[in-house]
Amino acid sequence: MIKLLLFAQFRDQIGKQEMQFPIEGKTVKELKEILKESYSFDELDSVMVAINEEFVTDQEIIREGDIIALIPPVSGG
């Protein structure tokens, strides 16, 4: 199982801060496709993904125990 953290509009949309997924071995790109289909998240192309608090590319493979976060365009400052 991996933990997926949601922030900003994603947290608002789902109404939860985190979800669990059995997606070990899949790539970040595959995760995005699953999220698009299952939750109709529709802006994932502009969203960055972090695994264990570091930004990763779509090619990164997800491993057991990873903590994944969807990072929509940031707007701090």
Add this chain to the structure above:
Amino acid sequence: MGTSYGDDAMNYQITKDPIKIENVVQKVVQREAGAITTFIGTVRELTHGRRTLYLEYEAYESMALKKLEQIGKEIAEKWPDTKTAITHRIGRLEITDIAVVIAVSTPHRAESYEANRYAIERIKEIVPIWKKEHWEDGEEWVGNQLGTREYTDGKPGEEDLHD
């Protein structure tokens, strides 16, 4: 040569409380410094003519702290003998409230301005903090939503860096 990685993790904070500017400045005081610049980011009422009632900031706190620390390290590499401290507030902020304070101390004044500018631009690129604008007639997470902007290469471009 100073401590190029000498920034204490305590120099970077995410807080729900009002930021005390002087506390942030004190963290970068050093004998080697001839200049300290302070950037104070505040909540603006009007954006493109639209009136903001208040803002809500949210952070992925543990990662945001790491990224603030990374910015400090980048600054120390680019401008030797520099110390950086950054505090960002989250939660509900009213108009004129302070959202972020950045203090940078350097041996000479020119790099102090440059390094401080670098810090705020990097915050807007890599630190996972988001703001939600609340207006009289709605609300929206900034940097997202249909009809605003799409970061086609996964990160903001130059034109996005002037808010």
